Amino acid sequence: MRFDPAALRFDDRGLIPAVAQQHDTGEVLMLAWMNAEAVARTLAEGRVVYWSRSRQAFWRKGDTSGHVQRLVEMRLDCDRDCLLLLVDQTGPACHTGRRSCFFTAVRDGAEADVG
């Protein structure tokens, strides 16, 4: 079956959440959002392009920072309303300089830095 980005299930803003995972280590790096055009561009370029909700603009990951995400494989879930991006991440994925955005754990009711 041909894949049509427009046949994904987008929310009322026209967006779908995309989870980026380092393809070889399994580390979950970040979650961001895509619209249909960002999905199409990501597949066409082999580089991850998100939709920035705060800037209301395409966000070609790494254009400013150099921290590019090369797409290894795109997957969709059973409901077609979420994407999993297997990527090869150059440098940190997080704007804080951490490899992953998920560097805070909840342990014994408190926040702990595990980054």
Place this chain on the structure above:
Amino acid sequence: MRFDPAALRFDDRGLIPAVAQQHDTGEVLMLAWMNAEAVARTLAEGRVVYWSRSRQAFWRKGDTSGHVQRLVEMRLDCDRDCLLLLVDQTGPACHTGRRSCFFTAVRDGAEADVG
């Protein structure tokens, strides 16, 4: 710093996306949604409780299917608007009977079953 579920950044429906990952293999299993009470219940019980958007009710994963998600660790991202749940998943996570919901890949412009 104490962790307060209400201090997470929820969307305009009062929900936050939660990515479930098998803690030891790194497999990304599914993405679902939580409200503040679901986050609190998950931490209190050590079992993952989502908020079902379709049923508008708490969804204590595995209560019907037996496919429980035991919480190993909860993490939050740098923006506090997404959760990563390291879990121990009993059986399949997906309602289709697949281990992971992300069993469809996009390869050469077509959908491929990789589950």
